[in-house]
Amino acid sequence: MEDLRIKDLNKIRLIFAMLTLAYIFAILTALNERKNKPMKQNKYADQRYFDMESVFRQGQSLCKQRFISLKGFLCLVLFLENSIYCYQPINLIFVH
Numbered sequence: 698m699e700d701l702r703i704k705d706l707n708k709i710r711l712i713f714a715m716l717t718l719a720y721i722f723a724i725l726t727a728l729n730e731r732k733n734k735p736m737k738q739n740k741y742a743d744q745r746y747f748d749m750e751s752v753f754r755q756g757q758s759l760c761k762q763r764f765i766s767l768k769g770f771l772c773l774v775l776f777l778e779n780s781i782y783c784y785q786p787i788n789l790i791f792v793h
Contacts, residue, residue, distance in 0.1 A: 723756030725780050726773065730759055 703709055736755065738746045750758075763769035 719760075720753070722773075722777055723753050723760055725756070725777065726759045726763075727752045727756030729776065729780070730755065 701712070703712070731752075736748045736750060738748055740746050760773065763773045
């Protein structure tokens, strides 16, 4: 972010909004994938289990694979559109 050297506050807000959407996009993609195919887990000496890959990293990897083709990208956009539904109208006070 520092390398971009952006000084305009509105542009900074836009970049953070895009980063937030990308993060949510990755998380939702991974959680949807885990419904169909559970993640393998590591068992540690103290008998605790952890996923072999974080939800974000798995989602990031899946999104990268789907961004290669336009069809895959559009399928991902449709998935996101169906996954997020805003019950309340967006309060524009927070946007400014």
